[in-house]
Amino acid sequence: MTREDFLKIGGKEWVKGNLHRVYINADIFNEICGTAFSDNKNKFFFDCSKNALMRSYKSKKPQIEKQY
Numbered sequence: 001m002t003r004e005d006f007l008k009i010g011g012k013e014w015v016k017g018n019l020h021r022v023y024i025n026a027d028i029f030n031e032i033c034g035t036a037f038s039d040n041k042n043k044f045f046f047d048c049s050k051n052a053l054m055r056s057y058k059s060k061k062p063q064i065e066k067q068y
Helices: 003-008 026-033
Strands: 012-018 021-024 040-045 052-057 063-067
Touching: 003 026, 012 040, 026 040, 026 052
Parallel strands: none
Antiparallel strands: 012 021, 021 040, 040 052, 052 063
């Protein structure tokens, strides 16, 4: 998937400095990854520079969940 794909399915683009991300909600993330996470303590986003779907739990360092 690409940045454009994540934007088409409802993602919100965010750019700051050298960070370029498309944030998605838990429903979209769960559908893509086949998981059952909630939005409560997780942040889900596509990192455009790493070309990867990431998840950050309780504001910790984001982990790659799926590499494209």
